[in-house]
Amino acid sequence: MVLHNHDEVVLLLGAPGAGKGTQARFLAETLGVPHVASGDLLRVHRQKGTPLGRAAQEYMDRGDLVPDTLVVDMIVDRLDEPDAVRGALLDGFPRTLPQAQALDWRLQQRGGRIRRAIYVEVPTSVLVERLAGRWLCKTCQSTYHEMFNPPMTEGVCDRCDGELYQRSDDRREVVANRVAVYLRDTMPVVERYDCLGVLQRVDGNQSIEAVKAALLNAIGDNEPVPA
Numbered sequence: 001m002v003l004h005n006h007d008e009v010v011l012l013l014g015a016p017g018a019g020k021g022t023q024a025r026f027l028a029e030t031l032g033v034p035h036v037a038s039g040d041l042l043r044v045h046r047q048k049g050t051p052l053g054r055a056a057q058e059y060m061d062r063g064d065l066v067p068d069t070l071v072v073d074m075i076v077d078r079l080d081e082p083d084a085v086r087g088a089l090l091d092g093f094p095r096t097l098p099q100a101q102a103l104d105w106r107l108q109q110r111g112g113r114i115r116r117a118i119y120v121e122v123p124t125s126v127l128v129e130r131l132a133g134r135w136l137c138k139t140c141q142s143t144y145h146e147m148f149n150p151p152m153t154e155g156v157c158d159r160c161d162g163e164l165y166q167r168s169d170d171r172r173e174v175v176a177n178r179v180a181v182y183l184r185d186t187m188p189v190v191e192r193y194d195c196l197g198v199l200q201r202v203d204g205n206q207s208i209e210a211v212k213a214a215l216l217n218a219i220g221d222n223e224p225v226p227a
């Protein structure tokens with residue numbers, strides 16, 4: 001697939017733990033377009049003190065959410081930069097249906113569109129396993145994972161015999177809730193792009209290399225058949 005202009009966007013969607021970060025960089029490189037992460041945009045605008053960044057800061061100072069339209073403005077502003085001459089890969093946005101509607105509308109006004117939305121699918125139980133199994137050493141900060149990198153003795157650091165603990169963010173019930181919130185908010189976005197005939201699902205529950213191959217397939221030249 002070749003993107004043609006500033007306003008053609010490929011979306012990468014996936015729950016926390018789906019391994020989206022690595023894959024986003026790979027996909028952007030393959031497409032020859034910048035990897036645009038909405039979280040980074042917000043940070044850069046605030047650091048530089050741009051008008052958009054200052055507007056966002058005012059909302060945050062009041063403890064309010066940054067409005068979707070403001071984030072969409074930042075994305076559109078990013079699409080105007082020279083390295084996005086053939087579009088961009090957007091990562092981390094939209095997460096909700098109203099965000100998707102705001103983004104689609106702005107792109108449409110500019111003659112652009114979502115060229116493809118790729119959803120990296122991983123079963124909920126696997127997401128929770130991946131995110132929740134992390135343990136840290138109290139003494140030397142070494143990290144372990146219950147399944148992928150377990151210590152020799154449960155609860156004890158291999159390197160220094162220190163005690164292992166879990167950060168509250170890594171606790172199973174916290175992680176399960178984070179995944180549930182993502183799915184509740186973002187499945188309507190996945191369904192929207194499915195209805196619009198631009199969605200490709202990729203099985204994220206396989207090796208990194210196999211996921212890469214599936215992503216390449218998902219951006220193949222064959223346009224998906226509209227539903």
Ligand SMILES: [Zn+2]
Binds near residue numbers: 140142158159160
């Ligand atoms: Zn240790």
